[in-house]
Amino acid sequence: MRRRAWGWTAVTAALVAALLGPLYWAVLSSLTPEPRLFAAPGLVPRALVLTHYRALFEDHDFWVPVANSLIVAGTTTVVSVVLGALCAYATARLRFRGKAPILAFVLAVSMFPQIAIVSPLYMVLRAAGLLNTYPGLVLPYLSFAMPLTIWLLDGYFRQLPLDLEEAALVDGAGRLRTLKEIVLPLAWPGLATTAILTFLYSWNEFLFALSFTLGPERYTVPVAIALFRGQYQVPWGQILAGAVVATVPVAAVVMVAQRRITAGLTSGAVKG
Amino acid sequence: MSPASAPPPAPASWRRHEARLAWAFVLPALGLVATVAVFPIAWTVWESLHLHDLRMPWLGRPFVGVANYVEAAGDRRLWSAVGHTGLFAVLTVSLELTGGLVLALGLDRLRRAAGLVRTAVLLPWALPTVVAALIWRFIFESPAGLATAMATRAGLEAPTWFADAVAAWVPLVLADVWKTTPFVAILLLAGLQAIDPALSEAAAVDGAGPWRRFTGITLPLLRPALLVACLFRTLDALRVFDLVYVMTGGGPGTATEPIALYTFSTLLQNLRFGFGAALSVLVFVAAFGLASLAIRVMGGDAFLERRS
Numbered sequence: 001m002r003r004r005a006w007g008w009t010a011v012t013a014a015l016v017a018a019l020l021g022p023l024y025w026a027v028l029s030s031l032t033p034e035p036r037l038f039a040a041p042g043l044v045p046r047a048l049v050l051t052h053y054r055a056l057f058e059d060h061d062f063w064v065p066v067a068n069s070l071i072v073a074g075t076t077t078v079v080s081v082v083l084g085a086l087c088a089y090a091t092a093r094l095r096f097r098g099k100a101p102i103l104a105f106v107l108a109v110s111m112f113p114q115i116a117i118v119s120p121l122y123m124v125l126r127a128a129g130l131l132n133t134y135p136g137l138v139l140p141y142l143s144f145a146m147p148l149t150i151w152l153l154d155g156y157f158r159q160l161p162l163d164l165e166e167a168a169l170v171d172g173a174g175r176l177r178t179l180k181e182i183v184l185p186l187a188w189p190g191l192a193t194t195a196i197l198t199f200l201y202s203w204n205e206f207l208f209a210l211s212f213t214l215g216p217e218r219y220t221v222p223v224a225i226a227l228f229r230g231q232y233q234v235p236w237g238q239i240l241a242g243a244v245v246a247t248v249p250v251a252a253v254v255m256v257a258q259r260r261i262t263a264g265l266t267s268g269a270v271k272g
Numbered sequence: 273m274s275p276a277s278a279p280p281p282a283p284a285s286w287r288r289h290e291a292r293l294a295w296a297f298v299l300p301a302l303g304l305v306a307t308v309a310v311f312p313i314a315w316t317v318w319e320s321l322h323l324h325d326l327r328m329p330w331l332g333r334p335f336v337g338v339a340n341y342v343e344a345a346g347d348r349r350l351w352s353a354v355g356h357t358g359l360f361a362v363l364t365v366s367l368e369l370t371g372g373l374v375l376a377l378g379l380d381r382l383r384r385a386a387g388l389v390r391t392a393v394l395l396p397w398a399l400p401t402v403v404a405a406l407i408w409r410f411i412f413e414s415p416a417g418l419a420t421a422m423a424t425r426a427g428l429e430a431p432t433w434f435a436d437a438v439a440a441w442v443p444l445v446l447a448d449v450w451k452t453t454p455f456v457a458i459l460l461l462a463g464l465q466a467i468d469p470a471l472s473e474a475a476a477v478d479g480a481g482p483w484r485r486f487t488g489i490t491l492p493l494l495r496p497a498l499l500v501a502c503l504f505r506t507l508d509a510l511r512v513f514d515l516v517y518v519m520t521g522g523g524p525g526t527a528t529e530p531i532a533l534y535t536f537s538t539l540l541q542n543l544r545f546g547f548g549a550a551l552s553v554l555v556f557v558a559a560f561g562l563a564s565l566a567i568r569v570m571g572g573d574a575f576l577e578r579r580s
Contacts (some may be wrong), residue, residue, distance in 0.1 A: 005381065012378030015371070016389060019396050022450060025418060026407045038416035087301035094294035095287065102298060109309045111563045113511045115532040116556040119319065119539045119548055120312035143309040146301055175293055204400035206514040207532075211540055222402035226518050236410055243403040250398045258391040261398070265455070266462035 023247075030240035037236055052237035053245075062242060064217060065224035071134055072209075072220060073202035076141040081195050084149030085187075089179060091150070092157035093165070103154065110147035114207050117143065125212055132214040140208040145198050152197065152264055156190030157183070193264040196257050200250060221246045313556065319549035326543035333546075340550035349526060350551065353534040359441075360530060361509035364448045368505055369498065371449060372456025379457060380464045390458075397454040405518035408447035409434075419443070437527035440520050444528060448515055452508075456501045463497025464490070503566040510559055531555055 029037060031048040056062040091099045121140050122131075130136035160183070168178045184191075209220040216224065225242040228235065254261065320340055324333045344350055375393070382389055396404065412419045414432040423430035431439035467490065475485050513532040516522060522529030522537075535555060539548035 008378050008381045011374065012382060012389070015375050015378065016392055019450065019454065020392055022407050022411060023395060025411065029410065038413070083301040083304060086297040090294040090297035094290055094297070096291035096294040102302065105302075106305070108560075109305055111507060111559060112309055112313065113532070113552075113555050113559050115511065115513060115535050116316055116552040117309060117312035118536070119545055119552065120315035121308070122540070123315075123545075124312070139308055142304055143312075146305045146308075150301060175290065200398055204402075206400070206402050206517075207536070210517075211536075222400045222514075225406060226402045234413075236413070239406055240410060243406050246403050247395075247399045250400070251395060254394050254398045255391055258387060258394060261394060262390065262458055262462075265458055 026240050027244055030237065030244050032237065034235075034237045052241035056238050056241050056245070060228075060238070061216075062224065062245065065219045065221045066245065068134075068218055069203055069220040069222075072137045072141065073199050075134065075138045076145050076202040077195050077198045079138065080142055080145035080149045080198055081153075081191060084146055084194070085153050085191060088150050088153035088157055089183065092154050093183075094175070103151075106147045106150045110144070110151060112143070114144070118207065118211050121208075122211060131212055132218045134218075136212050137209060137218075137220070140212060141202050141205060144205075145202060148201065149194050149198055152194045153187075153190060156187065156194070160186055160190075189260070193257070193260040196253055196260060197264050200253065200261075203249065316549045316552050316556070319545060320553050322546045322549075324544075324546035324549075326545060336546070340547045343547060344550050344554065349529075349534060350531070352526065353529050353531045356528055357510055357512065357530040357532075360444070360448075360512055361506055363441075363445045364452070364509050365502060365505045367445070367449045368453050368456045369502060371453040372460055372501065373494075373498075375453060375457035376460035376464055379461050393454045393457060395454075396451050397458075399451075401451065401514040402518050404447050404451040405515045408443050408450070409519045412443040434520055435524055437524055440524060440528050444516060444519055447519065448509075448512070452505065456505065459501045459504075460494065460497050463494045467493045499566070499569070503563070506566075507559055507563060510562070511555070 028045055030052055031050070032045065033047060033049050033051065036047070087102075090096070091102055117140075121143075125131050125136045125139075130139070164182050164186070165178055168182050169175070173181070204222065205220070206222045206226065209223045210226070213219050213223060219227070221242070225239060225246060228239050228242060321335060321337060322333050323331060323336045323339070325331060379386070379390065379393070411417055412433040414420060414430075414434065417433075419433065420430040433439050433443055471489050471493075472485050475489055480488065511532055512530050513536065516528060516530055516533050517536075520528045522533045526534075531551070532555065535548055535551040538544050538551055542548075
């Protein structure tokens with residue numbers, strides 16, 4: 001019995017090391033001077049420098065894509081959580097015909113492949129003059145963020161206890177007041193989980209951002225680092241520094257909200 | 273939705289009021305989803321029946337019926353893209369399910385530092401795919417990357433990874449498995465923790481060994497979670513884009529080009545919108561067909577049932 005427990009610990013430790021190893025290697029390399037990047041690799045660094053980060057922000061204005069990503073992902077999250085919460089409250093709690101079709105519709109849309117709607121969105125955004133603008137990214141992002149928030153929040157509202165709400169309704173508080181004073185305060189953990197997942201998906205999105213931005217002034221972080229080019233050779237040091245910067249907010253969110261993310265993923269895993 | 277939530281008798285006017293409120297809550301969200309997702313799909317289907325080449329605007333946009341689909345059926349690049357996508361899906365999903373299952377079993381037995389370990393495990397899943405792709409491209413960079421150095425130290429002769437039509441698949445598959453095994457593990461872990469430990473204990477008392485308990489109890493009870501993980505992963509693998517775009521660009525040549533990347537370059541690089549729309553419709557139909565098939569296999573409305 002005891003021996004087997006040790007065996008499992010060893011297997012788990014090996015897998016976790018395999019998952020963290022590449023991240024460690026990337027962080028280490030982003031701090032290594034360029035000429036040494038492809039020298040004999042060692043696990044312990046011999047010299048750490050911040051030159052790549054400095055070059056990234058000072059010579060390449062990397063704060064521009066960071067700001068773009070924050071604005072686009074933040075707006076997408078706020079819009080889809082607010083509208084998604086209203087819709088999900090109705091499908092979870094109110095009595096009306098058409099709930100099941102609405103949920104089936106939302107689930108179906110969440111399975112749309114992004115590539116299938118790239119060209120019409122491109123044409124519409126171009127006609128509306130929205131290519132290379134923030135709304136021109138937020139609107140396409142809502143196509144995956146709205147189904148995600150509705151689906152997660154519908155599941156969450158359904159498992160909230162009914163009795164408080166019923167008591168408020170019996171006492172004569174209308175639906176709107178009940179929603180504001182009873183449901184929302186109770187539901188904030190679910191809203192937070194949903195907001196976190198929506199923000200992560202929007203922060204990480206690549207295909208729409210690549211298709212609907214035209215220049216570095218509107219690139220999001222993933223596009224900026226994917227299209228990063230040097231004059232003569234691949235500037236790996238700066239690319240990896242950019243990759244680490246792109247990971248920092250994600251890592252912070254995961255550390256703070258690991259439990260919530262796990263719960264959100266397993267309760268209504270919409271996509272990987 | 274279910275008879276259990278059937279409304280108790282209420283005044284008809286009150287019920288009408290509630291229904292009106294419900295639609296007021298639902299319509300903004302549904303309207304938005306229809307505008308940004310459903311309308312574009314319909315537009316894509318319509319566009320796929322036209323000749324529309326932005327490089328040749330003088331041709332206009334004539335209706336050509338199914339000509340784009342006929343061209344697609346005879347397009348060798350499309351068929352090899354379909355093959356690449358299928359190969360990628362089979363390799364990554366099978367590796368991720370196996371690795372995810374082992375990782376989930378390990379996490380389930382973890383008594384100490386479980387939260388910390390789960391945080392570490394979630395990291396690769398949570399970071400942008402572009403970042404994962406760049407890290408693994410750096411590791412497999414030839415001739416002096418880490419992968420080549422390790423292979424050389426082990427006395428093996430490493431290929432020039434991204435210049436080799438076969439070897440280029442190794443970093444692609446590894447990067448996807450690295451990034452997504454955590455997601456599978458988290459899904460399966462939830463399934464494992466829902467299994468009543470008394471079942472295993474009873475079987476142990478009856479003399480069943482660990483392997484028998486695993487195949488006789490854990491695996492069958494984990495089947496729904498495995499199916500859900502398999503479905504989500506397969507759907508994602510069929511849409512793979514970011515990873516390949518950043519790591520190989522579909523190359524060398526078009527040796528690793530999946531269907532989403534072929535569609536993307538047809539649309540936004542070659543500007544053949546009509547033909548590209550036909551390719552989009554094919555991706556859409558494949559994804560949808562697979563999803564409905566899977567939902568049927570999993571037993572009717574197992575999906576909507578997970579709601580209640």
